[in-house]
Amino acid sequence: MNGLPMSPQVFAILGALIEEKLGIHYGPLDKDLLGDKIAMRAVEAGFDSLLDYYYYLRYDPAGEAEFDALADVLVVGETYLFRELDQLEALVRDVLLPLAEAGGPRRPRIWSAACATGEEPYSIAMCLADRGLLHQVEIVASDLSTRSLAAARAGAYGPRALRSQVKVPPFAWRFLQKNGERIVVSEEIRKAVDFRRINLLDGDSIGKIGFFDVIVCRNVLIYFQDSTARRVIDMLTGALFPSGALLVGVSESLLRLGTALRCEERGGAFVYRKAG
Ligand SMILES: C[S@@+](CC[C@H](N)C(=O)[O-])C[C@H]1O[C@@H](n2cnc3c(N)ncnc32)[C@H](O)[C@@H]1O
Missing domain, CATH: 3.40.50.150 (Vaccinia Virus protein VP39)
Structure with a gap:
């Protein structure tokens, strides 16, 4: 936990934004996991509220670049040589x-x-x-x-x-x-x-x-x-x-x-x- 609380409403709008842009779906059971990952990135980017971070991602002209940085944190890159x-x-x-x-x-x-x-x-x-x-x-x-x-x-x-x-x-x-x-x-x-x-x-x-x-x-x-x-x-x-x-x-x-x-x-x- 990084100390930035995520209300159910903010989870809903951030989850919807991520799904719209990356396709990755987070169900209700993923709320804490997603909250921790986003909070980590939001704090790094200088935010102290996840709602403000959402507004930035959604509406700020620099939000797209920040979204790319968030995507790096969110994706699961599990892979290895000669898999399957x-x-x-x-x-x-x-x-x-x-x-x-x-x-x-x-x-x-x-x-x-x-x-x-x-x-x-x-x-x-x-x-x-x-x-x-x-x-x-x-x-x-x-x-x-x-x-x-x-x-x-x-x-x-x-x-x-x-x-x-x-x-x-x-x-x-x-x-x-x-x-x-x-x-x-x-x-x-x-x-x-x-x-x-x-x-x-x-x-x-x-x-x-x-x-x-x-x-x-x-x-x-x-x-x-x-x-x-x-x-x-x-x-x-x-x-x-x-x-x-x-x-x-x-x-x-x-x-x-x-x-x-x-x-x-x-x-x-x-x-x-x-x-x-
Ligand atoms: C678990 S890895 C799979 C890697 C490899 N294909 C394998 O099977 O070992 C999933 C990858 O999907 C990528 N990914 C997730 N959403 C994506 C999207 N919308 N467009 C392109 N790549 C995406 C992630 O960045 C991650 O690297």
Whole structure:
């Protein structure tokens, strides 16, 4: 507790503002958690009332920049290298490899949407590199959080980037180096990922990054209400080429949202496919 009380009314208006701008939904049980996080940031920014902080965020010309700083505090950036690796390997082997081998007029494109600190797109890049495909596939990765993106671009992680329960593939150490406690991603892998800042609620930004053969959007829709998740899925579907594939986290499903995409199994992974 940071000493800035949050009334139910202020929780309601701040929660609504956050959901409107980031999509992240906070239910009544999250009030204390949200209150602590916002109060921490509000005090840092020089406020002594959460209502004043709300007015600033909502109406002040500088409120947008402050909202970006608040977003850095709010987002849950939980991620690690080779997370749900079987899914990523199936994607590379059964979707990207055939596309690259078909040798079309352009390189296949993959987008890791909501990539947090970059472990996901780097894991994809390493799977591609292992098959000699790194430079044949264009990898775009994005997140909302500028702080996470800075860490992603640096590509140097603490020991928690490799979790003990995760199977580290044999090829990993060709692309990772240990530097004391740090795990450093090789320059070749780092350079292969094009990081951008994109809010998944922002249709204009999504409309500008072009079309993809594969979009990976894992472990972020869980923070959204169904109506928001549906809107995001529709926008991501719009950014897929015909026959393109969308991948969500292993514990997530799009079926209850009524997506236009068809659920298919590829090498043990479920992908959602756009009509050809
Ligand atoms: C739990 S991490 C998932 C990281 C990675 N995809 C994985 O599965 O390991 C969720 C990420 O979603 C991002 N996020 C949350 N809301 C977002 C939004 N509206 N637009 C873009 N990214 C968002 C957060 O910044 C955070 O980095």
